[in-house]
Every structure is written in structure tokens, then in C-alpha cells.
Amino acid sequence: xxxxxxxxxxxxxxxxxxxxxxxxxxxxxxxxxxxxxxxxxxxxxxxxxxxxxxxxxxxxxxxxxxxxxxxxxxxxxxxxxxxxxxxxxxxxxxxxxxxxxxxxxxxxxxxxxxxxxxxxxxxxxxxxxxxxxxxxxxxxxxxxxxxxxxxxxxxxxxxxxxxxxxxxxxxxxxxxxxxxxxxxxxxxxxxxxxxxxxxxxxxxxxxxxxxxxxxxxxxxxxxxxxxxxxxxxxxxxxxxxxxxxxxxxxxxxxxxxxxxxxxxxxxxxxxxxxxxxxxxxxxxxxxxxxxxxxxxxxxxxxxxxxxxxxxxxxxxxxxxxxxxxxxxxxxxxxxxxxxxxxxxxxxxxxxxxxxxxxxxxxxxxxxxxxxxxxxxxxxxxxxxxxxxxxxxxxxxxxxxxxxxxxxxxxxxxxxxxxxxxxxxxxxxxxxxxxxxxxxxxxxxxxxxxxxxxxxxxxxxxxxxxxxxxxxxxxxxxxxxxxxxxxxxxxxxxxxxxxxxxxxxxxxxxxxxxxxxxxxxxxxxxxxxxxxxxxxxxxxxxxxxxxxxxxxxxxxxxxxxxxxxxxxxxxxxxxxxxxxxxxxxxxxxxxxxxxxxxxxxxxxxxxxxxxxxxxxxxxxxxxxxxxxxxxxxxxxxxxxxxxxxxxxxxxxxxxxxxxxxxxxxxxxxxxxxxxxxxxxxxxxxxxxxxxxxxxxxxxxxxxxxxxxxxxxxxxxxxxxxxxxxxxxxxxxxxxxxxxxxxxxxxxxxxxxxxxxxxxxxxxxxxxxxxxxxxxxxxxxxxxxxxxxxxxxxxxxxxxxxxxxxxxxxxxxxxxxxxxxxxxxxxxxxxxxxxxxxxxxxxxxxxxxxxxxxxxxxxxxxxxxxxxxxxxxxxxxxxxxxxxxxxxxxxxxxxxxxxxxxxxxxxxxxxxxxxxxxxxxxxxxxxxxxxxxxxxxxx
Amino acid sequence: xxxxxxxxxxxxxxxxxxxxxxxxxxxxxxxxxxxxxxxxxxxxxxxxxxxxxxxxxxx
Numbered sequence: 003x004x005x006x007x008x009x010x011x012x013x014x015x016x017x018x019x020x021x022x023x024x025x026x027x028x029x030x031x032x033x034x035x036x037x038x039x040x041x042x043x044x045x046x047x048x049x050x051x052x053x054x055x056x057x058x059x060x061x062x063x064x065x066x067x068x069x070x071x072x073x074x075x076x077x078x079x080x081x082x083x084x085x086x087x088x089x090x091x092x093x094x095x096x097x098x099x100x101x102x103x104x105x106x107x108x109x110x111x112x113x114x115x116x117x118x119x120x121x122x123x124x125x126x127x128x129x130x131x132x133x134x135x136x137x138x139x140x141x142x143x144x145x146x147x148x149x150x151x152x153x154x155x156x157x158x159x160x161x162x163x164x165x166x167x168x169x170x171x172x173x174x175x176x177x178x179x180x181x182x183x184x185x186x187x188x189x190x191x192x193x194x195x196x197x198x199x200x201x202x203x204x205x206x207x208x209x210x211x212x213x214x215x216x217x218x219x220x221x222x223x224x225x226x227x228x229x230x231x232x233x234x235x236x237x238x239x240x241x242x243x244x245x246x247x248x249x250x251x252x253x254x255x256x257x258x259x260x261x262x263x264x265x266x267x268x269x270x271x272x273x274x275x276x277x278x279x280x281x282x283x284x285x286x287x288x289x290x291x292x293x294x295x296x297x298x299x300x301x302x303x304x305x306x307x308x309x310x311x312x313x314x315x316x317x318x319x320x321x322x323x324x325x326x327x328x329x330x331x332x333x334x335x336x337x338x339x340x341x342x343x344x345x346x347x348x349x350x351x352x353x354x355x356x357x358x359x360x361x362x363x364x365x366x367x368x369x370x371x372x373x374x375x376x377x378x379x380x381x382x383x384x385x386x387x388x389x390x391x392x393x394x395x396x397x398x399x400x401x402x403x404x405x406x407x408x409x410x411x412x413x414x415x416x417x418x419x420x421x422x423x424x425x426x427x428x429x430x431x432x433x434x435x436x437x438x439x440x441x442x443x444x445x446x447x448x449x450x451x452x453x454x455x456x457x458x459x460x461x462x463x464x465x466x467x468x469x470x471x472x473x474x475x476x477x478x479x480x481x482x483x484x485x486x487x488x489x490x491x492x493x494x495x496x497x498x499x500x501x502x503x504x505x506x507x508x509x510x511x512x513x514x515x516x517x518x519x520x521x522x523x524x525x526x527x528x529x530x531x532x533x534x535x536x537x538x539x540x541x542x543x544x545x546x547x548x549x550x551x552x553x554x555x556x557x558x559x560x561x562x563x564x565x566x567x568x569x570x571x572x573x574x575x576x577x578x579x580x581x582x583x584x585x586x587x588x589x590x591x592x593x594x595x596x597x598x599x600x601x602x603x604x605x606x607x608x609x610x611x612x613x614x615x616x617x618x619x620x621x622x623x624x625x626x627x628x629x630x631x632x633x634x635x636x637x638x639x640x641x642x643x644x645x646x647x648x649x650x651x652x653x654x655x656x657x658x659x660x661x662x663x664x665x666x667x668x669x670x671x672x673x674x675x676x677x678x679x680x681x682x683x684x685x686x687x688x689x690x691x692x693x694x695x696x697x698x699x700x701x702x703x704x705x706x707x708x709x710x711x712x713x714x715x716x717x718x719x720x721x722x723x724x725x726x727x728x729x730x731x732x733x734x735x736x737x738x739x740x741x742x743x744x745x746x747x748x749x750x751x752x753x754x755x756x757x758x759x760x761x762x763x764x765x766x767x768x769x770x771x772x773x774x775x776x777x778x779x780x781x782x783x784x785x786x787x788x789x790x791x792x793x794x795x796x797x798x799x800x801x802x803x804x805x806x807x808x809x810x811x812x813x814x815x816x817x818x819x820x821x822x823x824x825x826x827x828x829x830x831x832x833x834x835x836x837x838x839x840x841x842x843x844x845x846x847x848x849x850x851x852x853x854x855x856x857x858x859x860x861x862x863x864x865x866x867x868x869x870x871x872x873x874x875x876x877x878x879x880x881x882x883x884x885x886x887x888x889x890x891x892x893x894x895x896x897x898x899x900x901x902x903x904x905x906x907x908x909x910x911x912x913x914x915x916x917x918x919x920x921x922x923x924x925x926x927x928x929x930x931x932x933x934x935x936x937x938x939x
Numbered sequence: 940x941x942x943x944x945x946x947x948x949x950x951x952x953x954x955x956x957x958x959x960x961x962x963x964x965x966x967x968x969x970x971x972x973x974x975x976x977x978x979x980x981x982x983x984x985x986x987x988x989x990x991x992x993x994x995x996x997x998x
Contacts, residue, residue, distance in 0.1 A: 004975045008951055016944040022974065052986060069979035112972055115945040118960045120952035122982050149987055292976060296951060330956030331983070338955060338984060345956040349963035352948050356969065359946035363970035848966035 011300050015325025016115050016355060026105035028076035033100035035420050036064065036072040037390040040092035048080045054147045057157035062092050067155065116325050116352035119300060120345065121293035123331035126181025126188060126285040133187060134180060134283055135253040139262050140166040142281045145200060152207050162211055164279050166260045174208060175264060175278040176201045177250055178221040182286030183722055192307050193722040194286030194335040198225045201284045202234055205243045218244040220266065223714035227684045229828040232677055253281065269761055287335045302326050307720055309334045314564035314833040315573045318348040327352045335719050339812040343841045346813065350537060350844035357541045373464045375440040380506040381413035383439035384498065387421035387446035389476055396480035398491045405495050409502045414439060421446050427459045434463040441505040445473040445498050466510030468859060468924060473501040496937060503936035507929045511859040516903050518603035518852055519621040525595055525789060526626035528556020530824025532577045533839035534624050539586040543850050546618045548590045548609055554578045556628045557825060560649045562656060564832045565690045565721050598792050601903040602819030603855055622819045622846040625789055625803060629825030632675040632779040638748045644773050645754060648691055651775045665772035668699055669756050671744055672712040675779035683800055685829040688777035689716040693728045700731040709734045709769055711744050711758055737761055780829035793820060794882040802828050813842045821845050860907035862900050862922045869919035871896030875911035884911060949974060954982020
């Protein structure tokens with residue numbers, strides 16, 4: 003439901019009634035074919051929000067070319083007709099008669115069981131704040147504007163130019179923390195959490211565009227605390243991006259050339275000035291007013307930062323509002339992986355109370371029975387797409403269609419303005435049935451995006467979905483050969499001829515479905531494992547929970563509070579009790595998984611326990627084997643009785659050990675074992691933990707001296723609050739460099755002497771210390787490697803389990819049916835572990851919700867006469883779908899066997915096989931040869 | 940519980956988080972109303988050029 007707002011919510015969890023208001027689009031969605039004629043004729047130009055106002059759009063427009071739904075809309079604020087009833091150029095232009103000025107706002111009321119609020123973010127607006135000179139100097143832009151300049155779909159088509167005069171940019175500076183960590187100018191105390199990384203990314207991409215570009219990033223702390231972020235930071239340093247730790251205090255116009263002059267003080271205290279062509283403000287995130295309004299209408303509480311109130315153990319539940327859930331930038335300043343993880347977690351949390359009524363309102367798609375085309379002569383239908391002007395603007399589609407009609411076996415040809423539009427699907431269906439077509443060629447765009455749509459249409463018309471081929475005359479034709487229309491038309495003919503040759507040889511492949519065992523295996527009984535096991539059991543699925551030790555709880559057993567100060571112990575006890583008493587959960591203590599086979603829906607794992615081996619069948623698996631604290635080999639650890647790791651210190655602190663109780667001077671050293679060459683990642687939780695512990699030490703006795711020696715303080719997001727409180731409490735923060743680590747003297751058993759370079763006094767600083775606390779790294783468990791071997795999962799260079807996609811599939815593995823959560827994935831605090839566990843549970847539930855799942859029928863097949871068992875294909879298969887097996891009754895003869903459920907039809911095996919002994923349906927040797935022959939014809 | 944329960948969920952906001960939540964819910968067997976203020980879904984991520992660490996196209 004687009005252009006729609008929530009007006010009012012009544013009712014309670016399980017049964018909300020929501021009143022919605024749909025604003026008029028003034029374009030009939032069913033009729034609009036998104037050809038763009040209306041916008042070409044519209045006389046009214048408007049600043050384009052999508053390009054941050056850097057370009058123009060019309061009063062009738064689509065937000066961006068790939069918009070979903072791809073339907074035009076009229077902006078009533080700018081439309082000349084809607085303002086004063088003159089114009090109507092679009093009505094004249096529209097070939098589909100889709101413009102409807104009579105549309106009125108419409109009210110709708112719907113009933114739902116839960117609600118998830120994800121209204122998103124607004125970039126901070128630096129206008130009006132003199133320090134940054136944003137609306138004063140034309141060559142000061144925001145990071146989002148730079149993002150649009152760097153994009154080929156942006157106003158300069160990816161060319162980096164000075165906005166003032168269009169001259170190339172030679173020197174560029176990023177100013178970090180604009181609108182973040184700044185109560186004075188911006189009113190935002192929090193860290194936006196994403197700007198350091200996007201500045202790095204934009205710097206790197208800008209350097210890709212312009213290799214000689216000189217880029218400096220002016221920062222306070224570089225916060226690259228996410229998975230693989232530190233590596234990216236290191237790569238940027240190697241690529242020559244300069245990093246300057248300081249806040250720039252003023253911007254002035256340069257004397258000539260229209261550049262901007264920056265004045266700043268280096269970390270050695272020197273005042274410096276430099277000129278830049280372009281200054282980029284790395285603006286933070288904030289909650290837009292519309293989101294705050296939505297929160298009001300839904301009675302969801304916001305905190306002082308205007309983010310949704312929530313707790314560490316129910317991180318996606320709106321605090322005090324059952325049935326309402328939050329995620330994304332509305333829940334806090336989060337990056338994409340965190341937002342996606344939270345979204346899945348919210349889906350799990352929102353559906354959990356509704357488990358009883360699952361499937362009550364959904365229905366499965368039904369298709370007519372398949373027509374058997376075997377034995378029929380091929381009757382090929384060719385559908386040539388204009389793609390608006392995208393194809394037809396370059397390629398002579400009429401000529402192409404006429405050419406296609408003369409090709410052998412072609413029974414029908416037609417052209418469509420948009421072959422992919424909804425109404426064309428109906429047309430296609432009718433044509434296929436009326437003309438008894440049995441092979442279909444769509445000459446349009448890429449199968450990557452559109453093949454699934456046309457496959458559905460084939461199914462709906464009673465044809466097997468595999469009797470389709472797409473000739474990509476747009477991406478491989480009109481787009482790349484725009485300047486040579488005749489040649490592009492010739493190439494399109496070649497592509498269509500090849501496609502027709504191939505499609506005639508395609509055979510129907512039966513749809514593959516597999517049964518789904520309605521149960522789960524969770525490996526690891528820490529917080530992540532407990533949360534996901536309990537959730538899945540509450541959804542009604544039996545769960546086997548496997549824990550290596552004799553006790554549930556994992557690393558969380560050593561934690562005593564979250565960053566918000568919520569006690570961990572009670573919550574952990576309560577979830578352990580719920581898990582151990584749940585009738586659907588079988589807990590296997592002192593156990594581990596020793597072997598596994600199978601595939602999504604049908605895994606069979608062997609659990610090795612004190613009573614021997616047990617085999618369990620399960621449809622899905624969640625890997626949550628946790629991590630552990632690094633034991634350092636430096637800073638006198640293990641040698642001196644006053645040196646502890648952070649977790650050890652917490653214990654002594656809670657127990658009231660005399661060294662802590664009587665201590666007057668405390669020093670924390672950060673990044674012990676993290677961000678080192680052998681462990682180039684940030685452990686994410688240690689800064690916040692040390693800062694919190696420092697505050698407590700100060701609160702207990704304000705005369706204590708507490709020092710934190712750090713490289714970058716990474717109290718990301720709303721944790722920045724804790725950092726500010728520590729500074730207010732008088733905790734002293736001293737920055738140290740990797741190359742100038744703090745040094746110790748350990749000869750006095752009652753005191754540790756710490757020596758560190760002081761950047762304010764510019765001399766070494768000596769701290770006689772009662773207790774030295776080492777903020778040690780979180781390292782992966784060795785179990786990760788074992789699990790990786792058993793389930794054939796990837797492990798990253800640091801030993802953490804590797805998800806399928808860092809951004810879009812953060813809790814999935816590439817192997818279907820297996821998911822991950824917790825420290826096994828990367829260091830993270832309690833609330834993020836809970837979120838990830840809930841997300842894994844939601845993703846697992848999408849598999850378990852079905853009793854059978856459909857598999858893609860494009861699979862590899864062994865040609866037994868040709869396979870000689872050399873097994874080269876076994877190693878190249880990325881999905882571990884191929885095994886080498888002895889042929890029964892023929893000792894010594896081996897053949898490869900392909901597990902269809904695991905095969906994804908990628909074709910690596912086919913490309914590797916020296917004997918032409920394996921081929922993928924739809925890409926057989928015969929079919930490929932026919933295409934090559936057609937290409938050369 | 941005797942109270943009637945509705946097997947549908949409303950997701951307000953069609954950005955990357957809203958879309959992911961809607962997909963997971965629909966795949967999990969719930970009817971989803973995805974409500975978006977503007978004319979198209981996609982949210983802030985659609986404005987990004989590329990995403991790190993792989994510099995994949997954001998679209």
C-alpha cells in the first residue's frame with residue numbers, strides 16, 4: 003500500500019484495528035505501463051528528492067528507475083492542473099489512459115494481530131549552522147549528495163565535479179560527526195554509527211573514479227566495529243586515504259579557485275590549514291518528524307534521542323506496548339545488516355503470539371494442470387519488449403519482430419510496450435493458450451530479474467516453466483550499443499535467433515519438491531541458542547538443543563549487565579528455566595554434533611553425548627556455538643597479581659576483592675588482542691564495557707583516578723551516552739597509537755607502573771596503578787571449524803562463521819536451511835545477540851511453515867555412459883552436492899552422484915568435466931551447441 | 940485466551956527493514972499489509988550508490 007499513512011490504531015495485541023489513509027496517486031495503477039510519456043510531456047520541473055535536489059524531475063514522476071511499484075505518480079504540490087486546472091499534458095500523452103485527476107483520498111480499515119514499525123531515517127540537515135558552511139559555500143556538500151554524485155543514476159552520471167564550476171575535484175575532505183556526538187550544534191548526543199564506514203566507502207569509490215584524488219578524513223574516533231569493517235579501514239589506509247584525528251574548527255573560502263580552506267589542530271598540537279576543492283559533511287541519522295508522528299499514533303514511546311524505547315532482552319519489542327515491534331533506523335542509528343537482522347527478529351517476535359492462527363489468512367498459489375507437450379512439434383512464441391523507450395529507442399523492434407517471424411519453428415511473434423507489466427501477463431497467458439504455443443522466447447531484459455515472473459506466467463498458462471528462454475536485448479543490446487542503433491538491431495536479431503534455436507530443444511522438467519521435517523536443531527546453549535530454541539518451540543516446533551558443557555548459558559554467564567545497565571543474571575536464569583521446562587525442547591548437555599548429512603528440510607545429525615550417539619532428524623539448523631575471551635600474552639597478564647582481563651575484573655569487583663575495593667588508581671587498556679595484525683577486527687563490546695566499569699568505579703569513590711587508554715573509543719550508536727557520562731564523571735581518556743603501545747613496569751608486586759604518551763602535555767605520562775584491566779578480544783570457538791567441516795559451512799579469515807551475504811542475508815548460510823547467531827558470527831553485545839537469535843528463528847520459521855518446499859528444477863544431471871569417476875566436479879561444487887560413489891554390483895567402478903536438493907544448477911561441474919559427463923537442465927551440451935551454431939549462422 | 944486473534948501483521952515503512960520483515964512474515968504464513976508513505980518502496984538504501992565491504996550495487 004503506497005502513498006498510505008496510518009491514521010489511528012485501536013484494539014490490543016492480537017487484534018488491532020488500523021485506520022489508513024491512502025493519498026491519491028492520480029494515476030491508475032492498473033493502467034499505467036510506466037512508459038514515461040507523461041513525464042516527457044509534463045512542463046513542470048521540480049527538484050528531485052531522490053537525487054537530494056541535485057537534479058530535476060517532473061511533477062509526474064517515478065521516484066527512481068527501478069522503483070517498485072513502477073507506476074507514475076503526480077505530485078499534487080507541483081502539478082499545474084491540480085493547482086489551477088490548466089495543462090493536462092499528461093492526459094494527452096498517456097497511451098494507456100491512466101491519468102485520473104478525479105482520484106480522492108481514500109480511507110481503509112484493516113485488522114491485524116501485530117504491527118511492526120520501520121519508518122526509517124532522515125539524514126541530518128546541516129543547513130543554517132555556520133561552522134559547516136553548508137549553505138554558504140557551494141563546494142561543501144553532504145555525504146548523501148556525494149553518494150548521488152558518485153552514482154551513475156545520479157545527476158552527473160558518476161562524474162566527480164565541483165558543484166560551483168564543474169571543474170574536476172583534486173582534493174577532497176570528509177568531516178565526520180556532523181550532526182552526531184554533538185549536543186551543542188546538532189542536539190544529538192548519540193553516534194550515528196554508520197558515517198565512518200560510509201565515508202570510507204565513498205572515499206574508496208571516489209578514488210576508484212579518480213585514482214589521483216587526494217582524500218582526507220577528519221575524524222574524532224574511527225568507528226569500524228562491524229564484521230570486516232576494520233579490514234576495509236586498513237585497505238583505505240593502504241589506498242592512500244589520509245586520516246586526521248581532529249575536529250575542524252572553521253571553514254573559510256580559499257583565496258582563489260573557489261575552494262574551501264580548512265583550519266585545524268593536529269594531534270601533536272600544531273595549527274594547520276589546507277585547501278580543498280570539495281568538503282563532504284558526513285551527516286548523521288535522525289528520526290524524521292513523520293516517524294515521530296507515527297509513534298504517537300501507535301502509542302509507541304520514544305527516548306530522548308527520538309528513537310523507539312526498547313530493552314536489551316526484547317530488543318525489537320516497543321517498550322510497554324505489547325503487539326507493537328520496531329526495527330531499522332527507528333529503533334536506533336543502525337546500519338543495513340543490523341536493520342535487516344532486526345527486521346527478521348521483529349517478524350519472529352510479531353508472529354510468535356499469533357502462531358495459533360498461522361496460515362489462517364494466507365492461501366497458496368494454485369496453477370492449472372500442466373499440458374503435456376512431449377511429442378508436439380515446437381511452436382515457438384517470441385515476445386519482443388520495447389521496455390518503454392529503453393529498447394525501442396535504440397533497436398528497431400518492428401524489424402526485429404519481422405525477422406523473428408521468419409525463423410524456423412516460430413509460430414507467433416508480438417511486441418509489447420512492457421512485456422513484464424501485469425496486464426501483459428494476462429495477454430501472454432491468453433496468447434499461449436489460443437495459439438497452442440509450447441516454447442516461449444521473451445526478448446527483453448535479464449533473466450536475473452525477470453525470469454521468475456515469466457516462469458509464473460508459463461505456469462499459469464499450463465506450460466512447464468522450463469520451456470522459456472530470455473534474449474537479453476536490453477542489457478546486452480540497447481544499453482551498451484546506444485550509439486550504434488543499426489548494429490544493436492543486428493545483434494538483437496542474433497540473440498533472438500540463438501534463443502529460438504535453444505528453446506526448441508528445451509524439455510519440460512518436473513517440479514521438484516521435498517518434504518520438510520517439522521523440527522529444528524540448535525547447536526550451542528548460550529544466549530543465542532537459548533533464545534532461538536525457545537522461540538521455535540513456542541511456535542510449535544520440536545527442538546533439539548546441543549550444548550558442549552554441563553551447563554546452559556554460555557558466555558552470558560560471565561556478564562552482569564547490558565550497556566543500559568539491565569542485570570543479565572536474572573534474565574538468563576529465566577530463559578534457561580523456560581528452555582529446560584519446555585515440553586518441545588530436548589536439551590543435550592555435555593554433547594556435540596559429530597556428523598551430519600542431508601539438506602534443507604531433511605537433515606540427519608548425529609549427537610555425541612555421555613550416553614553415546616543419538617541421531618536426530620530436523621528440517622532446519624541454527625549454529626550458535628558462541629565465542630570466548632582472548633587470553634593475552636602481553637601487559638604482564640599472568641605475571642602480576644594486579645593485572646586482569648575485563649571479565650576477571652568484573653568478578654573481583656562484584657565479589658568485593660580487596661585489590662579493587664581499596665584501589666585508588668585504575669587503568670584500562672583497550673584493544674588487547676583486537677585490531678592487531680594477527681586479529682584485524684574490532685571486538686565491538688570492549689569500549690562500552692570499560693567505560694561502564696570506569697563510571698562505576700568513580701561512582702563508588704569519586705576520589706579514585708580512572709584512566710582509559712584507547713585507540714578509538716567505539717561507543718557506537720546510543721552507547722555514546724555512556725561515554726559522555728564517563729567524561730562528566732572525570733574518567734581520563736588517553737589516546738595511544740598501535741606503534742606506541744603503553745609500557746609497563748612490573749617489579750613492584752603492589753603496584754603496576756603504566757607509561758603512556760600524553761597527547762595534551764606532549765610528554766610520557768607515568769601512572770602508578772593499583773589495578774590494570776585489559777579489555778581483551780573476543781575470539782571464535784574452535785567448534786566453529788568443527789561445525790564448518792560437518793555441515794560444510796564457510797568460515798572467515800578470523801575463524802568466525804560466514805553468513806550468505808553481509809548486508810542482505812546476515813543470518814543465513816549459503817546452504818539452505820541452516821542459520822547462524824551470536825558470537826559464532828562476530829563479537830556482539832547481549833541485545834544484538836538476542837536480535838540475531840530471533841532473526842535466525844524467523845528465517846528458520848519460513849522453512850518450517852511449509853510441509854513441502856519447491857526446489858528450482860534447474861539441476862545438474864550425470865550422463866552415466868560418459869562419467870569415468872575422475873571426481874574433478876566434486877571439488878568445484880560450491881554447494882557440496884556431488885559425491886563419488888561405487889556403482890553397485892560393479893566393484894572398482896565409480897560414478898559421481900548429484901543430490902538434487904543441494905544442487906543449485908550453477909554449472910561449475912559442467913564447465914569442469916573433461917568427459918562431457920555432467921550437464922545442467924536448460925544448458926545441455928546440445929542446447930548450448932545449437933546456440934553457438936545459430937550465432938555463427 | 941478467548942480473545943480473537945488475527946493472522947495478519949502490518950508493517951509500516953517500506954525500507955530495507957520493512958521489506959525484510961514483510962517477506963519473512965509472508966513466508967512464515969501470515970498475511971502482511973506493507974504500508975509506505977511515499978509512492979514506492981525501497982527507502983534510504985535505494986539512494987545509496989554502492990555498499991561496502993564488497994562495493995556491490997545497492998539496488
